[in-house]
Amino acid sequence: MNQTVAPTIPLVDLKAQYRSIKPEIDRAVAGVVEAQYFVLGPAVERFEKEFAAYNGVAHCVGLESGTGAVWLMLQALGVKAGDEVITTPLTFFATVEGILLCGATPVFADVDPRTLNLDPARAAAAVTKRTKAILPVHLYGQPARMDELRALAESRGLILLEDAAQSAGSLYRGRKAGSLGRAAAVSFYPGKNLGAYGDAGAVLTDDANLAQTLRMLRDHGGRRKNSHEILGLNARMDAVQGAVLSAKLPHLDAWNTARRGHAEAYRKALAGAPGLSFVEELPECRSNYHLFVARHARRDELLAQLREQGV
Numbered sequence: 246m247n248q249t250v251a252p253t254i255p256l257v258d259l260k261a262q263y264r265s266i267k268p269e270i271d272r273a274v275a276g277v278v279e280a281q282y283f284v285l286g287p288a289v290e291r292f293e294k295e296f297a298a299y300n301g302v303a304h305c306v307g308l309e310s311g312t313g314a315v316w317l318m319l320q321a322l323g324v325k326a327g328d329e330v331i332t333t334p335l336t337f338f339a340t341v342e343g344i345l346l347c348g349a350t351p352v353f354a355d356v357d358p359r360t361l362n363l364d365p366a367r368a369a370a371a372v373t374k375r376t377k378a379i380l381p382v383h384l385y386g387q388p389a390r391m392d393e394l395r396a397l398a399e400s401r402g403l404i405l406l407e408d409a410a411q412s413a414g415s416l417y418r419g420r421k422a423g424s425l426g427r428a429a430a431v432s433f434y435p436g437k438n439l440g441a442y443g444d445a446g447a448v449l450t451d452d453a454n455l456a457q458t459l460r461m462l463r464d465h466g467g468r469r470k471n472s473h474e475i476l477g478l479n480a481r482m483d484a485v486q487g488a489v490l491s492a493k494l495p496h497l498d499a500w501n502t503a504r505r506g507h508a509e510a511y512r513k514a515l516a517g518a519p520g521l522s523f524v525e526e527l528p529e530c531r532s533n534y535h536l537f538v539a540r541h542a543r544r545d546e547l548l549a550q551l552r553e554q555g556v
């Protein structure tokens with residue numbers, strides 16, 4: 246038999262990442278099992294402190310998912326029926342879901358074709374009397390043009406937020422994505438650059454009152470057990486996720502640097518390939534390359550060919 250099997254190249258190889266830090270992960274998970282403290286508690290508190298410090302913000306509130314983070318961030322800021330939130334039409338559904346779950350209306354402003362991120366000029370054109378907030382997404386890891394969006398928000402009295410679900414460790418003018426607005430929603434879905442071992446998310450903010458409201462919302466609306474001051478729900482981060490994320494956080498910058506190296510290699514190797522173009526990286530941005538995105542005039546054919554070859 247002389248059959249060759251094409252190697253399979255996955256989008257992301259989480260098993261390889263696990264093997265590279267196995268003792269640290271195993272120790273972290275075993276620590277939670279030993280402690281038998283499974284929801285919030287010391288492991289989550291430790292990660293919240295570490296991730297807040299990493300991002301240069303005062304507060305990190307650990308939640309059950311990035312979807313919950315988008316929704317509860319808006320909810321905690323009082324976004325409600327009758328309010329409009331300007332966002333990008335090119336994002337994962339959860340960005341819009343969070344707005345809709347508050348009863349508010351998402352208003353789409355188109356993207357800059359170079360970066361595929363929310364275009365500040367189009368966002369400005371979408372402002373109405375009902376606009377309450379602007380929610381850009383740092384898509385594929387590249388921060389949106391936050392200076393222009395901040396100037397817009399300040400001039401019109403709007404809240405500037407971030408959907409930083411894809412941008413852990415990315416930089417904008419030297420500052421972390423996730424520290425650039427009033428608050429940021431983060432996802433630790435396993436495939437993210439900083440991925441948990443299950444669902445998890447967080448909100449980052451410098452606003453102590455907002456952080457306190459989020460801590461109440463995530464835990465049935467109270468500060469203590471069996472006290473329910475506002476209407477909340479169960480949206481708490483579990484301790485295994487906190488422990489795994491603490492074990493992984495020290496590696497995030499090196500992993501992101503490796504991804505940037507891979508992106509550079511793709512750009513060089515594929516430069517001038519007919520019909521192919523890439524998302525541009527702006528000079529003020531340092532993307533974590535959550536995804537390296539290419540566009541092609543005959544996308545579906547290219548995709549089929551790659552799939553045939555195991556990519």
Ligand SMILES: Cc1ncc(COP(=O)(O)O)c(C=O)c1O
Binds near residue numbers: 408433444
């Ligand atoms: C831009 C964006 N927002 C929100 C989310 C929601 O995060 P999660 O999957 O953790 O609920 C994601 C995750 O895929 C995302 O990519």
